[in-house]
Amino acid sequence: MDVLAALQRRPSLNLFPIENRLSPRAAAALASDAVNRYPYSETPVAVYGDVTGLKDVYDYCVDLTKEFYGARHAFVPFLSGLHTMHTVLTAVAPPGGRVMVLAPDDGGHYATVTICEGFGYEVDYLPFDRQRLEIDHAALAARTAERPVDVIYLDASTALRFPDARALRAAAPGAILCLDASHLLGLLPAAPQTLVLDGGFDSISGSTHKTLPGPQKGLLVTNSDSLAEKMAARIPFTASSSHSATVGSLAITLEELMPHRVEYAQQIIANARRLAGELAGLGFDVAGEEFGHTDTHQVWVHPPEGNTPHEWGRLLTRTDIRTTTVVLPSSRSSGLRLGTQELTRWGMKENDMARVAELLARLLLRHEDSGKVAADVADLARAFPGVAYAGASAAVTAG
The missing domain is CATH 3.90.1150.10 (Aspartate Aminotransferase, domain 1)
Incomplete structure (x- = not known):
């Protein structure tokens, strides 16, 4: 089999809602020497040396991510949307905690329930208005008033409507609100009702290759100092490598798309x-x-x-x-x-x-x-x- 030939793009019409086209510069980053390199890092007992300045690329990607979404904190080490989901949930949900997600029939990601149950969380479904095709905030408020929830992980992968961050916050004032925006990351600059990090979502995260036209990777933004600390503490145990070439490709994508x-x-x-x-x-x-x-x-x-x-x-x-x-x-x-x-x-x-x-x-x-x-x-x-x-x-x- 000619593998390289099979990997080349052929003329087709792409209506996948889960793919996008990289720019030439972003694609070139994936074929660079960085694909197999680690950035410089230090711990109390170790130094990982790097002579090419990859840490500067990481820092630049983080700065661009914060600017793109108007966030105070950003993280870009994740390899995929599911990798991001695992990290977020284990960073913010307490052991045995109650987590609410969208049912798969209501557009929720197929893997979320299994992942939550695998970590020992109690899972409940968000009430969904099937006529309006969005969360039923009144029903959610009644349900959380009766029985509080620790985390709402909003994981819509099949969605025609943008979530309303402030309405969700009002319906579940005591919960940590995490939006998995894998499908929406490239649309959030035009969705002010969703891109709310103060008084709305505690975190917004997701994969970077759908509406955001970057490499297959993941990112997270937050304005919460405490959540950022939890993420920073958790990431070393979920991401031993951030794959430097994809970090560079994401930085190029954000840089080009920014204006x-x-x-x-x-x-x-x-x-x-x-x-x-x-x-x-x-x-x-x-x-x-x-x-x-x-x-x-x-x-x-x-x-x-x-x-x-x-x-x-x-x-x-x-x-x-x-x-x-x-x-x-x-x-x-x-x-x-x-x-x-x-x-x-x-x-x-x-x-x-x-x-x-x-x-x-x-x-x-x-x-x-x-x-x-x-x-x-x-x-x-x-x-x-x-x-x-x-x-x-x-x-x-x-x-």
Whole structure:
């Protein structure tokens, strides 16, 4: 097998809500000598020497992360979203503590309950309003007044609405509030109701390769001095290596995106709303009509009678359209979960979403030949070879 050939990008349309495209500079960092190096560090009994200045890169990445999210503290040693989740939970939840999370049927991450139970925590589910597709704050307030909770770990991986940080704080005033924003990190600059670190979330964390177009990694920000101390004390026992190349790649991503972060987030959301509207107009059953279909990067499509989500997923894959099918809170059954963050990173705008929706309709509703649709998919993908929102230039050609 030619492994290097298999690793190269091929023309395809990426509607995964869990992926994005690195800039050329950020991708180059992953192939640098730092991929196998540790930064300089000292303990009372040891010195880990480094002659290349990697610690400066770490410090720079931390500073950029704090600036990007307006936070007083930031941590970037995590290797993934799950790695971050493990570290956060074990840092802030007391032994045997009560932790509330989203049920998987309500959009919660599939792994959270198993991880919490594995650490010996008592797990309860956050009340969820299935009509509005968001947390039921009144029900939560009643439940926590009756029985307090130690930690709320809000882990939405399938979400059309932004969480309201202040409403959540008011509903659970005594709890530590941790937002797993893996899907939302790149959108938070355009979500002032969620990016609240004083009077809202005690921590915001998550993976850095979804709406945030960085490497596969994790980060955490907080304004809480006490929580920052707990994280600093815990990290040496969960992250023996932060993988220096990914730290550099994340720093480059944040540096390039910094001047465009609000515009980029707003465009992702605008594209998602336009894609949802176009799909609905073509005959697809799209969730969330009551509030404009979506407030985030995600679009949910329910399959019609006679079509299983797996059949749709396989057909889309054969046509070089990358998608996911998962359980949707709007129906509590499997459907298409689409995302517009990578298309936006390519440089697509609202009008381009009509072309994307038409390709999906030709394939899934009109049952056109997948080979013909795939050829048009490739043509559309080739028209957007670079990355937008990367530094001073409007677009940069990707290698």
